[in-house]
Amino acid sequence: MPFFRPEPEAARQASGRTGVLLCNLGTPDAATPPAVRRYLAEFLSDPRVVEIPPALWQPLLHGLILRRRPAASAKKYQSIWLPEGSPLLVYSRKQAVLLRGWLGERGVDVSVRLAMRYGQPSVAAELDALKAEGCTRVLVLPLYPQYSGTTTASVIDAVAAWSRSVRHVPELRFVNRFHDDAGYIDALARRVHEHWMADGRPDRLLMSFHGVPQRVVDAGDPYHGECLETARRLAQRLALREGDWAIAFQSRFGRAKWVGPATQATLEGWGRAGLKRVDVVCPGFVADCLETLEEIAIEGRAAFQAAGGGELRYLPCLNNHPAWLAALASLVQTHLQGWPVGR
Numbered sequence: 001m002p003f004f005r006p007e008p009e010a011a012r013q014a015s016g017r018t019g020v021l022l023c024n025l026g027t028p029d030a031a032t033p034p035a036v037r038r039y040l041a042e043f044l045s046d047p048r049v050v051e052i053p054p055a056l057w058q059p060l061l062h063g064l065i066l067r068r069r070p071a072a073s074a075k076k077y078q079s080i081w082l083p084e085g086s087p088l089l090v091y092s093r094k095q096a097v098l099l100r101g102w103l104g105e106r107g108v109d110v111s112v113r114l115a116m117r118y119g120q121p122s123v124a125a126e127l128d129a130l131k132a133e134g135c136t137r138v139l140v141l142p143l144y145p146q147y148s149g150t151t152t153a154s155v156i157d158a159v160a161a162w163s164r165s166v167r168h169v170p171e172l173r174f175v176n177r178f179h180d181d182a183g184y185i186d187a188l189a190r191r192v193h194e195h196w197m198a199d200g201r202p203d204r205l206l207m208s209f210h211g212v213p214q215r216v217v218d219a220g221d222p223y224h225g226e227c228l229e230t231a232r233r234l235a236q237r238l239a240l241r242e243g244d245w246a247i248a249f250q251s252r253f254g255r256a257k258w259v260g261p262a263t264q265a266t267l268e269g270w271g272r273a274g275l276k277r278v279d280v281v282c283p284g285f286v287a288d289c290l291e292t293l294e295e296i297a298i299e300g301r302a303a304f305q306a307a308g309g310g311e312l313r314y315l316p317c318l319n320n321h322p323a324w325l326a327a328l329a330s331l332v333q334t335h336l337q338g339w340p341v342g343r
């Protein structure tokens, strides 16, 4: 038995293609408790995500969390599920298809595939597929604008794990972050502006990012600082004054302290202050998902209004916005420099 798998025929040819692998977090393949349990079991067993020794964490995960959470989470997924499937997968797939088109229009002929870090389509299967298409160079672009060990580094781990089974490992490049990329900031600003042109400005704009445990940040994870930088640049680009906007962190998991201020508490505070209209944008997510469509647009709105607030408008993620696809294509082109990409 060889240690490494035989090379696919296309990968044995001399002139290799260039491939781009987009990678997002992953999502259950159905809005049912068993599917959510399978997804959470894989996701929450990753030591990048939960930094507790497995001997302590696994009994807790399987004995407690995976008994209760899947049913509650499945209900939430049901409330946002699209006819074609989970929003995160639907929008991310479309991004990969559109990116290929945008690059093609610019004369950049590369293979583009979408993978999910957890669940399907897997990183390993999509890297195999790129090799089968003859790719000997792969640019890996995690769809996380801000770097975190909990997300970006986990994609790098998955690529490294795959490479351990491969004889001819392609040349690899990673885009670790694009939190301050001018095209990304511009696309966010356009997204917000379009809503304001159609409906007018709110009393206040909340920029809500996914949170991470405080100890991750204390240990040197750059995520928090990069979120602050994205928010500062977006506020500047929208010519907002101090007091017109705020930053907050959502999706707390477990009992440990997470970075703050918390989105929910901020919205409740604004509700108690009697704000008539607030807009919420989630710049850390490039595709709508459970955390935006349910946690913000449903739970966040309910919390704001229960506290006495007026209207909460959720501004959708970048999804398939043309300004975002243009920015993504430019980001890829920048990182492909020096690699052959012509027809």
Ligand SMILES: C=CC1=C(C)c2cc3[nH]c(cc4nc(cc5[nH]c(cc1n2)c(C)c5CCC(=O)O)C(CCC(=O)O)=C4C)c(C)c3C=C
Residues within 6 Å of the ligand: 025, 026, 027, 028, 044, 049, 050, 069, 073, 086, 088, 144, 148, 150, 151, 210, 211, 212, 213, 223, 251, 253, 284, 285, 288, 289, 290, 291
């Ligand atoms: C266990 C702790 C978690 C950390 C740390 C974490 C970091 C983190 N996550 C995202 C992006 C997404 N998270 C999503 C869902 C989600 N996140 C956690 C927990 C942690 N995330 C859980 C348990 C879940 C599942 C949903 C639930 O049961 O509540 C999603 C959405 C997935 C979907 O299917 O729609 C995204 C996207 C980032 C960016 C991040 C750190 C920077």
Ligand SMILES: [Fe+2]
Residues within 6 Å of the ligand: 210, 251
């Ligand atoms: Fe998360």
Ligand SMILES: [Fe+2]
Residues within 6 Å of the ligand: 251, 290, 291, 295
């Ligand atoms: Fe959540």
